[in-house]
Structure formats: C-alpha cells, structure tokens
Amino acid sequence: DTIVWTAVAEIRELLQIDRCQFFWCRNQDFSLEETLGGNSLLSLEKRSQFELGHECCEWSSVAARETNHLRAIELLGARILEQNLLKLDDIATTHQLDANSKVVLLEIGVRSLLAITVQTRSGDLGIVMCQHESSDRPWKISEVELLNAVADQIAIAIDQAKLYEESRRTAALATAQAEQLQQALQNLQQTQAQLVQTEKLSALGHLLAGVAHEINNPVSFIYGNLTFANEYARDLLELVKLYQEHYPDPVEPIQDYRENIDLEFLMQDLPQMLSSMKVGADRIREIVLSLRTFSRSDRGKMQQVDLHEGIESTLVILQNQLKPKSHRPAIEVVKEYGELPSVECYAGQLNQVFMNILSNAIDALEESLLERPLSVVGSSDRHSDYKGKSPIDKTPTIWIRTQVSRPHYISIAIADNGPGMPEAIQTQLFDPFFTTKPVGKGTGLGLSISYQIIVEKHKGQLWCKSQPGQGTEFLIEIPVSQQISRSF
Ligand SMILES: Nc1ncnc2c1ncn2[C@@H]1O[C@H](COP(=O)(O)OP(=O)(O)OP(=O)(O)O)[C@@H](O)[C@H]1O
Ligand SMILES: [Mg+2]
Structure with missing residues (x-):
C-alpha cells in the first residue's frame, strides 16, 4: 500500500x-x-x-x-x-x-x-x-522509459514487500509455535516432577504404614505383657520379703547370693524400671499410631476424619526437628485448636499439606536462627535465654489455629515467627519449582502440590500472609463436606 x-x-x-x-x-x-439454435449455452x-x-x-x-x-x-x-x-x-x-x-x-x-x-x-x-x-x-521517449523503469521497480518492491510480509508471518508463526512447544514442555516437566514427587510421597506413606504395622505387633506384645510382668514382679518381691521376715538367717549360699545381686537395690529398682519400660512402650505405641494416621491410605476415596489427629500425627513425625539443637533452642508449638466437626477429605493428602507447611516453617525458623550470633549456645537454659530479647531473639514458635471459619467451612492457620517473605517471593510461592533453598535441600514442589491438594482436590483455598521480619502465616480453608462445596 x-x-x-x-x-x-x-x-x-x-x-x-x-x-x-x-x-x-x-x-x-x-x-x-x-442462445444458439434454440439451445441456451x-x-x-x-x-x-x-x-x-x-x-x-x-x-x-x-x-x-x-x-x-x-x-x-x-x-x-x-x-x-x-x-x-x-x-x-x-x-x-x-x-x-x-x-x-x-x-x-x-x-x-x-x-x-x-x-x-x-x-x-x-x-x-x-x-x-x-x-x-x-x-x-x-x-517524451525519456519519460516513457522512466515510467517503464518505475513500473519494474514497483513490481519488484511489491514482490519484496509480499515476501517480507510472508517471512514475518512465518517467523511470527514459528515463534508462536516455539512458545507453545516451550509451554507444553514446561507443563510436561512440571506434571512429571509433581507425579514423581506425589508418587514418592505415596511410596513413603506405604513404607511408613508397613513399618508401623511391623512394629505394632511386637510392641503390643511387650505392652500387653508388661502389666503381667509388673504383677509377677510385685508377687515375687512380696514373696522374697516374706522369706526375709520368716527366715531372717538363711543358709550361707543364699546369704552370699543376696549380697552378690544387691537384693536391696534390686527390690527398689525393679518396679521403677518396669514403670519406665511401660512409659517407653506407651510412647512407641503413640508413634506407631501417628505413623499409621499420617500415612493413612485414602485409596482414592474421601473419608470422614478428625483433622486434629492428622496435625498431631504430623507433629509426632516432625518431633525430632522441633527439639533443641546445638545452634538453637527448641521450636515451640502453640496449639489453639477449636471445636472441629469431622471433615470429609483425603486424609493422607491433607497430612502431606500439613507436613509441607510445617516443614517450611521449621526451615524458615532454622534459617533465621542460623543468621544470628551463636552467643547463647552453650547456656544451660537456652530456651529462656531467647525470651524477651529483640524480635530476632524471640523463641522460635509455630502457632496452629483451627476453627470453623464460616458455616460448613473449617480453617487451619499455621504461622511462624520466622524471617517472613518479601512480596516478590510471595507472588511465586505456589509456582512449581520455585524455591529459595539450596540445591539438594528444596525442590520447590511442596507448596505447589499443597495448593493442588487444597484447591483442586478439596475445593478449598490456600493463602499466605507474610511480611519481612514479621513471620509468615498460611491459611487453609476447606469445606466440611464436598457436597457443600458444590452447592455454595
Ligand atoms: N514459612 C515460610 N517462611 C518463609 N519462607 C517460606 C515459608 N514457606 C515457604 N517459604 C518460601 O517458599 C519457597 C517455596 O516453598 P516450597 O515448599 O514450595 O518449596 P521448598 O520448601 O523450597 O522445597 P520443597 O518443599 O520441595 O522441599 C521456599 O523455598 C521459601 O523461600
Ligand atoms: Mg517446602
């Protein structure tokens, strides 16, 4: 033109x-x-x-x-x-x-x-x-020649413009196709990585459930028999006491043996030993139960569950990470549980969400504590040492709040007083592969999988509120029943 x-x-x-x-x-x-000869052609x-x-x-x-x-x-x-x-x-x-x-x-x-x-x-x-x-x-002849030359030039220019237009269209098409391919490849990689991660977690869940099952039998055996062992020991000790009362001067071999085994100490220690064994067995049973609750298999079906059980079982698994370490005090967990109805959900998957958010909070607290001077390390009561200091020196804490947020919906808030996040990080939080952690430590899939589980699988919502220096809070809201989510 x-x-x-x-x-x-x-x-x-x-x-x-x-x-x-x-x-x-x-x-x-x-x-x-x-019309030719009467025929129309x-x-x-x-x-x-x-x-x-x-x-x-x-x-x-x-x-x-x-x-x-x-x-x-x-x-x-x-x-x-x-x-x-x-x-x-x-x-x-x-x-x-x-x-x-x-x-x-x-x-x-x-x-x-x-x-x-x-x-x-x-x-x-x-x-x-x-x-x-x-x-x-x-x-003039020269004018005709000039017009001739101009006509040739116009023809060439039109051809070139068409070619240019064509090549631009082809280039634009190729770029668009390349972008589409790139996008498709990225989607594929993300889906694959998420599948692998989900598969890994589910395999881990199976493994945990298997281990829990294997431990459960011998522990029940020990636990069940401890009561009898306690009774038998009490009876035997009573019998020894009766012997001592009625036969205060036994024959020499008995006297030697009694001194050898330090009978006085044994009689005092055995009941205590048995009761601490019972405490230990109790604890193992609790852990096994938590492992089973945590790795509860959903088998593709929703179940009515008490979410507090899921949170508690996750905390048991994370217990070791919450304990005091050489470079930091224990992480305190403050539970503010409300009255929750049982919730229809994929319990195993929700436990994964709790695990992801709680592990992130622990990582964040660890990170903020690593950056501070280690002057407090070695103090006899590290925990209280951290209290009442400047914000960075406060006790590392995780708050877990549950409540009925509105009719038919429950919410779970998990907050920490870690370093918080700037806006730029918050906008990418739920993107697959987004991580600020070093290679090998974070895959950046935790929150993106959690988002999928809450939003897509449970028709709920997952938000994050955070400010640098002010800590972070993740808020989960899900419907009590999936029927309700459809009608609201
Ligand atoms: N409580 C938190 N405080 C501060 N930053 C957080 C918190 N939770 C998440 N983040 C930030 O969000 C990023 C993404 O978290 P996400 O759980 O998706 O991945 P990741 O923890 O890095 O890796 P992965 O969970 O796969 O091991 C983290 O790298 C971290 O920078
Ligand atoms: Mg994570």
Missing part, C-alpha cells in the same frame, strides 16, 4: 502531470448465457476487474471529477493490458482511439494519457496511469 501510494505521488511530481493513478487488475470469471469468460489502489492529483480535478476516476480505466484497461503500454499525446487528434472513446475521455477532461502495466513475479497485475487534463501533453 505504501509502495503504491509513494509511487503515484512521485510519478506525478516527476512528470509534472495532473493525475497519476494505480489500479489493481483482478481476473474474474463471468458466466455468459448464449453457458460459457465462462475471464474479464479484468479494475480497482483503484491509489491516486494522486490536483485538488481541483479531484473535486470536479471524483466520480469519474474509473471511467478512463474501464474504457482503456483491457487494451492497456493487451499492449502493456498506451501512449496518447493528444486525445482530441489521436488515431489510436475510436470516436466514442475520445468523446468519453474528453468529457471527463482527459487530454493526454500514458499508461503502463505492472506485472509482479507473484502474479499480481496493475496499471500505472498518467493523465494530463489542463492541456495536451506530448510524452
């Missing part, structure tokens, strides 16, 4: 003429109906249709003859295409035109005319038409 427009303006300027036009010629099929004929591309002319002539700008081409177009060039110096006197054509042309004010075809390699056909209206205008 720009090429044609520039060309007509330049030609008019160069040749000092009143009007220069460019027409596109398009071949069109016309069906003709002929249908035949197709190709005709050229002319369409004005651009025009450049004197303002006065435009105003005067705007509606006439197609007359000359309609009259002479076919002939120009046939001859490639039409040169009319003075229309009034020329022998190249019939009388009728002359009248029409003079009527619309054309006195001289020079026209030439433009043929591009890509098959486009056009005509450059120069008209002079104010006087007759003999065309």
Whole structure:
C-alpha cells in the first residue's frame, strides 16, 4: 500500500502531470448465457476487474471529477493490458482511439494519457496511469522509459514487500509455535516432577504404614505383657520379703547370693524400671499410631476424619526437628485448636499439606536462627535465654489455629515467627519449582502440590500472609463436606 501510494505521488511530481493513478487488475470469471439454435449455452469468460489502489492529483480535478476516476480505466484497461503500454499525446487528434472513446475521455477532461502495466513475479497485475487534463501533453521517449523503469521497480518492491510480509508471518508463526512447544514442555516437566514427587510421597506413606504395622505387633506384645510382668514382679518381691521376715538367717549360699545381686537395690529398682519400660512402650505405641494416621491410605476415596489427629500425627513425625539443637533452642508449638466437626477429605493428602507447611516453617525458623550470633549456645537454659530479647531473639514458635471459619467451612492457620517473605517471593510461592533453598535441600514442589491438594482436590483455598521480619502465616480453608462445596 505504501509502495503504491509513494509511487503515484512521485510519478506525478516527476512528470509534472495532473493525475497519476494505480489500479489493481483482478481476473474474474463471468458466466455468459448464449442462445444458439434454440439451445441456451453457458460459457465462462475471464474479464479484468479494475480497482483503484491509489491516486494522486490536483485538488481541483479531484473535486470536479471524483466520480469519474474509473471511467478512463474501464474504457482503456483491457487494451492497456493487451499492449502493456498506451501512449496518447493528444486525445482530441489521436488515431489510436475510436470516436466514442475520445468523446468519453474528453468529457471527463482527459487530454493526454500514458499508461503502463505492472506485472509482479507473484502474479499480481496493475496499471500505472498518467493523465494530463489542463492541456495536451506530448510524452517524451525519456519519460516513457522512466515510467517503464518505475513500473519494474514497483513490481519488484511489491514482490519484496509480499515476501517480507510472508517471512514475518512465518517467523511470527514459528515463534508462536516455539512458545507453545516451550509451554507444553514446561507443563510436561512440571506434571512429571509433581507425579514423581506425589508418587514418592505415596511410596513413603506405604513404607511408613508397613513399618508401623511391623512394629505394632511386637510392641503390643511387650505392652500387653508388661502389666503381667509388673504383677509377677510385685508377687515375687512380696514373696522374697516374706522369706526375709520368716527366715531372717538363711543358709550361707543364699546369704552370699543376696549380697552378690544387691537384693536391696534390686527390690527398689525393679518396679521403677518396669514403670519406665511401660512409659517407653506407651510412647512407641503413640508413634506407631501417628505413623499409621499420617500415612493413612485414602485409596482414592474421601473419608470422614478428625483433622486434629492428622496435625498431631504430623507433629509426632516432625518431633525430632522441633527439639533443641546445638545452634538453637527448641521450636515451640502453640496449639489453639477449636471445636472441629469431622471433615470429609483425603486424609493422607491433607497430612502431606500439613507436613509441607510445617516443614517450611521449621526451615524458615532454622534459617533465621542460623543468621544470628551463636552467643547463647552453650547456656544451660537456652530456651529462656531467647525470651524477651529483640524480635530476632524471640523463641522460635509455630502457632496452629483451627476453627470453623464460616458455616460448613473449617480453617487451619499455621504461622511462624520466622524471617517472613518479601512480596516478590510471595507472588511465586505456589509456582512449581520455585524455591529459595539450596540445591539438594528444596525442590520447590511442596507448596505447589499443597495448593493442588487444597484447591483442586478439596475445593478449598490456600493463602499466605507474610511480611519481612514479621513471620509468615498460611491459611487453609476447606469445606466440611464436598457436597457443600458444590452447592455454595
Ligand atoms: N514459612 C515460610 N517462611 C518463609 N519462607 C517460606 C515459608 N514457606 C515457604 N517459604 C518460601 O517458599 C519457597 C517455596 O516453598 P516450597 O515448599 O514450595 O518449596 P521448598 O520448601 O523450597 O522445597 P520443597 O518443599 O520441595 O522441599 C521456599 O523455598 C521459601 O523461600
Ligand atoms: Mg517446602
């Protein structure tokens, strides 16, 4: 469009003429109906249709003859295409035109005319038409040659512009396709990584459930028999006491043996030993129960569960990480449990969410504690040492709050007083593979999987509130029943 427009303006300027036009010629099929000997015959004929591309002319002539700008081409177009060039110096006197054509042309004010075809390699056909209206205008050979050269240049320029346009379109298409591919590849990688991670967690769950099951039997055995062992020991000790009362002076071998085994100490220690064994066995049973609760297999079905049990079992598994370490005091867990109804959910998956969020909180607290001076390490009561100091020296704490947040919905908030996060990190938190942890420590999948579990699998919501230096809070909200989530 720009090429044609520039060309007509330049030609008019160069040749000092009143009007220069460019027409596109398009071949069109016309069906003709002929009657031959009483039979009607249908035949197709190709005709050229002319369409004005651009025009450049004197303002006065435009105003005067705007509606006439197609007359000359309609009259002479076919002939120009046939001859490639039409040169009319003075229309009034020329022998190249019939009388009728002359009248029409003079009527619309054309006195001289020079026209030439433009043929591009890509098959486009056009005509450059120069008209002079104010006087007759003999065309010089040099002017005809110039117009010829310009017509060739126009054809080349149009071809190049088309090629350029084409290559741009192809390039844009290729870029779009490459982007699509890139996106598809990324999606694929993410899905694969998430599948692997989910698979790993579920395999770990199975493993835990298996271990818990294996430990459960011998522990029940020990636990069950401890009560009897206690009774038997008490009876035996009673019997020994009775012997001592009634036979205060036993024979020498008995006396030697009694001294050897330090009977007094044994009689005092055995009941204590048995009761601490019971405490230990109790603890093992608790851990086994937590392992089983944590790795509860959903088998693709939702269950009604007490979410507090899930949170508690997760805390048992994380117990070791919460304990005091050489470089930091214990992480305190403050539980503010509300009255929760049982919730219909994939319990095993929700436990994974608790695990992810709680582990992140522990990592964050660890990180903030690692950055501080280690002056307190080695103090006898590290825990109290951290209390009441500047914000960075406060006790590392995790708060777990549960409540019915609104009718039919429960919420679980897990907050920490760790370093918090700037806005830039918060916006990417739930993106797969987003991690600020060193390679090998974080995969960046914890929160993205958690988001999927809460939002997609449970029709709930997962938010994060955080400010640098102010800690972080994750808020989970899920419907009590999946039926409800559909009707609300
Ligand atoms: N409680 C928090 N305090 C501060 N930053 C957090 C907290 N929780 C998450 N983050 C930030 O969010 C990032 C993403 O967490 P996410 O759990 O998705 O991945 P990750 O913990 O880095 O790795 P992964 O969980 O796969 O082992 C973390 O790297 C961390 O920068
Ligand atoms: Mg994580």
